Amino acid sequence: MDENKVPMPLICMPIVGTTQEEINAEAVFAFSKDPDIVEWRADYFQDVDDKDKVIAVLQSLRQTLPNQAVLFTLRNETEGGNPNQLTEHARFSLYLDVCRSGHADYIDTELNNDHDQLKKLRNETQKHNVNFILSFHDFEQTPAEEQLKINADVAVRLEADYFKFAVMSTVKNDILTVFRVTEDVSHSIQPISMAMGVYGKMTRAASWTFGSKVTFAQGRKSSAPGQMTIEELRTSIDNIRTLV
Numbered sequence: 001m002d003e004n005k006v007p008m009p010l011i012c013m014p015i016v017g018t019t020q021e022e023i024n025a026e027a028v029f030a031f032s033k034d035p036d037i038v039e040w041r042a043d044y045f046q047d048v049d050d051k052d053k054v055i056a057v058l059q060s061l062r063q064t065l066p067n068q069a070v071l072f073t074l075r076n077e078t079e080g081g082n083p084n085q086l087t088e089h090a091r092f093s094l095y096l097d098v099c100r101s102g103h104a105d106y107i108d109t110e111l112n113n114d115h116d117q118l119k120k121l122r123n124e125t126q127k128h129n130v131n132f133i134l135s136f137h138d139f140e141q142t143p144a145e146e147q148l149k150i151n152a153d154v155a156v157r158l159e160a161d162y163f164k165f166a167v168m169s170t171v172k173n174d175i176l177t178v179f180r181v182t183e184d185v186s187h188s189i190q191p192i193s194m195a196m197g198v199y200g201k202m203t204r205a206a207s208w209t210f211g212s213k214v215t216f217a218q219g220r221k222s223s224a225p226g227q228m229t230i231e232e233l234r235t236s237i238d239n240i241r242t243l244v
Ligand SMILES: O=C1C[C@@](O)(C(=O)O)C[C@@H](O)[C@@H]1O
Pocket: 014, 039, 041, 073, 075, 135, 137, 166, 194, 195, 196, 216, 223, 224, 225, 227
């Protein structure tokens, strides 16, 4: 193996169904596309307030997707999540239950949550060998580089395994911000980065060359603006791979 080669990114495919039936159909679709990771966006699930049903869905994902790692995300409405009735306390206790269930390999939560809750969750993820992603989303704009780096520092301080940021690109220069911040923070934490929107496709295809570890493809349904199909994404990554 060429040691100078940049490691390839993992491809993650989201599942956003509201019922167990829809989730199953999306999982079958994902299986046919063979991504590395599937992200279950549990904030879309109509029974997200029923812990047993949530764990049952995770179990069914394990069965349908034996070759994929499972990422559990309960996105907060403040950062683009589907609105639900869960209180902050209920959201975090669900995260803890998911960690203990052994049915998730990664969990993603926003770094803007209460830091005491995040520390508790970090401990639990460590105990159960779950990868801890602390994330930041901005659906309006790409914040200034300094702001994104401050967010990365929070993720480092909270000992996350990954710092993920997904920001909206409104001008072409925004993708340069994403690439620069990805490279810069990669010296202190594993980044996962992307810009949403039309310009963002460049980042979905190439952020890995600056250190991003995961990129998101569209599932049976898309979970964010600008996601490509897994075929488009693979073709772009393979082409870039010959250049770096
Ligand atoms: O945060 C992310 C990244 C994402 O927003 C994207 O832009 O591909 C898609 C979401 O499902 C995921 O939780």
